[in-house]
């Protein structure tokens with residue numbers, strides 16, 4: 462079985478977000494980039510499925526050369542090899558299109574993404590990949606087990622669980638619960654240096670989105686605490702100060 466795990470290179474969650482160029486560009490100066498945590502979960506499960514060499518796990522990233530540290534981390538965690546599509550990812554459509562074209566030429570049985578990237582939080586790439594590749598696509602899976610020709614995935618739904626059996630090939634977006642993220646060991650870090658990382662040039666594709674402007678959240682006002690049994694005061698404040706009722 463051949464598994465492809467899509468990995469994105471995202472700012473560390475502690476990053477202080479600022480913008481440049483009249484608030485149209487994210488300021489990457491001094492920003493520490495990491496492997497998207499949900500992709501780490503997807504990758505960890507894929508590696509768990511590598512049964513005595515019968516399964517290969519390829520990681521793919523659409524990004525510039527600066528993302529190679531993140532790709533090497535994925536190789537250190539245990540991926541077999543890696544592909545970098547050499548482009549600045551413009552938006553989810555661009556990312557999905559480039560990956561889909563690669564997969565059309567190099568088919569995989571299972572394509573895993575994270576449930577979302579923690580930078581733009583679009584949750585779009587997996588669905589778009591399914592559409593572009595004409596494959597089933599399932600979002601926010603919490604469990605993944607595989608058999609010879611199909612997989613069983615579990616999703617949380619309102620008030621319960623949904624269990625689906627899906628024939629290969631398909632696309633799935635992994636969330637918490639699919640696996641515990643693996644930490645690379647020294648052997649993994651050493652071997653990652655020599656594992657294959659191929660660089661593919663992107664294809665021309667029409668872009669549909671443009672950043673008009675970014676805005677950070679305004680600083681929250683002071684909080685007023687009301688005693689739990691003082692409903693009258695709460696109602697009064699909601700009416701006279703918050704003006705929501």
Ligand SMILES: Cc1cc2nc3c(=O)[nH]c(=O)nc-3n(C[C@H](O)[C@H](O)[C@H](O)COP(=O)(O)OP(=O)(O)OC[C@H]3O[C@@H](n4cnc5c(N)ncnc54)[C@H](O)[C@@H]3O)c2cc1C
Nearest residue numbers: 467469523550552553574575577578581582583584585586
């Ligand atoms: C308008 C716009 C402008 C952007 N401009 C830039 C830019 O200038 N420079 C820049 O570096 N980024 C840029 N990005 C971010 C980059 O394009 C994102 O990777 C892409 O938009 C996907 O984000 P998403 O939140 O929709 O992904 P989601 O759909 O939330 O991601 C789900 C999963 O898709 C996979 N995935 C996402 N991105 C990638 C990737 N790049 N390679 C491989 N797999 C991936 C991962 O498995 C991820 O968990 C931009 C994004 C937007 C929306």
